Amino acid sequence: MTIEHRRSTIKEVAQAAGVSTQTVSRVINDRPDVSPETRQRVQGIIQQFGYQPSALARSLIQRRSYTLGVVTAGLKYIGPSRTLNGIAEKVEELGYSLLLKELPKFTANNIVPILQSLLSRQVDGIIWAVPEIGENRAWLEDQLPEFSVPLVFITMAPRQNVSIVSVDNYLGGRLATSHLLEQGFRHIGHIAGPLDWWEARQRMSAWKDGLSEAGLEFQDNHWVEGNWSSASGAQAVEKLFEQYPNMDSIFVANDQMALSALNAAHHKGLMIPEDIGIVGFDNIPESAYFWPSLTTVHQDQYNVAKVAVEEIIKIIESGWQELEPIAPKSIVLEPTLVTRQSSLRL
Amino acid sequence: MTIEHRRSTIKEVAQAAGVSTQTVSRVINDRPDVSPETRQRVQGIIQQFGYQPSALARSLIQRRSYTLGVVTAGLKYIGPSRTLNGIAEKVEELGYSLLLKELPKFTANNIVPILQSLLSRQVDGIIWAVPEIGENRAWLEDQLPEFSVPLVFITMAPRQNVSIVSVDNYLGGRLATSHLLEQGFRHIGHIAGPLDWWEARQRMSAWKDGLSEAGLEFQDNHWVEGNWSSASGAQAVEKLFEQYPNMDSIFVANDQMALSALNAAHHKGLMIPEDIGIVGFDNIPESAYFWPSLTTVHQDQYNVAKVAVEEIIKIIESGWQELEPIAPKSIVLEPTLVTRQSSLRL
DNA sequence: CTGAAAGCGCTAACAC
């Protein structure tokens, strides 16, 4: 089986087999109405020519490309790339292809051309895997009603009439906070993610609510905002120690920043978890090998992605079979707490 | 500007504007031979209809899709996803689209269908971003001669008549080893990556050569093989300490495994870098915040990717303009050493 | 069971 330099066409195959192009079409589409002999002969020629039908021509006439568009941003971060990983695997598994667009910035606002580009290539659906930040969902309100293909969002605040698959970030924050309380920590600080991120806000609210339900006072200098990076975490933790001298533990909004918190504690000569307990968020693979190993909230981005793909393909297929349209819904997956040395003092 | 539910066609625009489809075509392609008035009228209708030409139909007739195929594997790892990040950004910048295929395994052997699928969608070129492992380049020998579109590989051993963009892994390994020697370490162990990976072998050879050029003996129990993960690094370093008791430093083939080496040293109560020096490879962003901060070899996967995209597009465009074909070449980028606390004892 | 005709949405090549 070789890949011909000049790809052969259905016409050439038909001529060589002495049949019409429709007959070849029937063979490659496994239609029943071809005599066994004809089918065999045609298949022989197909093999011999290394013939492969043009997905392009097919998409054009069938109005269906078996291709999904995926829009992402910040692939250099672990979260988005893990998500893309899940999408790519699941899509492949279900026999679709993937057209990838990466936004130059998380908050890119001229998304119309991106969408146009995807639609002009006849994608059957679009997965929007860009985190919800600031006003970067504003376009949704005007555009969605007249949108021509199914659209599924990954990780954003629930909305009416939109299909969404998310991890419950609020629950994750609650798990982290409760755990620290159970371990006897009473002065829990927080290093937040950038608060224009929906996810960061969710985690922070959970921390606040966790404190207040435990009857603990919350002050504005008990938390500092970071930007997810280890570098920002280093700055944040420094400031937090200053602002909150009797702090005995920190819930950090992601593992990279938590790493810096561990690092800062070492520099100060503090013992972890005796002097200061630390809990992260994400459960990146390395977090089990931090020093000490990091307690963190496990969120399965990979699985979120797979569920999103299943959902959109379900919607696509149902539309194509003219079945009942599937109502948009929010699917929320639950994170879990992974307890390790950085917080366990009981 | 709205996205119409039913996408309009060139024919509809032509009718509405009272011209032929050809004229509309000229307008959307910015051809000069249209009168200003006609052009304006047509553009008005285009705006009004929200008309967007079908990239599919265009690709079909022009035999050119302005789409690149990219084949990757192991997106859950930092390296491949960083590479994809660079590819996606550069491709976007140059006005192309990206069709993404992720192999289920690094060593998947039935790559013909993958290639077929890409070619059947008329990609203008393919970037092969799967690491070279075991025999997973075997297909190249038979297939390449008759390959119909440009193909550029990222990170593999140089070969005749193949376009390749790589980081010089051997040089990286030499930088790491020399640095440890300069710092006065004389008993340098090595935690290798999986040796069916070309990159892992390069790094290891450099370590061996570095030792022997310094007149140091090398023994087979001075190194252990890992699989890039922190978990494997933890096992490897344990074994290495056993096998090589008077070891005073380790060159670890990537940062994740180096993290485990740091961790193991802490557990053993060893001081870093006084008792044991450690150097990693990759320079992941977190490595600056390990405890202590990690000396490592910086390889710019992002830049490799960008160069690869530039190269393939250069080849594509030249082919299309019927210029001199661009000869395949190997482009090798140089890594640099980033010195931090884990190895600096002078 | 098989083929001929028409056309998906667009553009190349030519006419006028």
Place this chain on the structure above:
DNA sequence: GTGTTAGCGCTTTCAG
């Protein structure tokens, strides 16, 4: 400047 014809590679529809 503009329109007509033909056709990219395939499938749909309908005739036989």
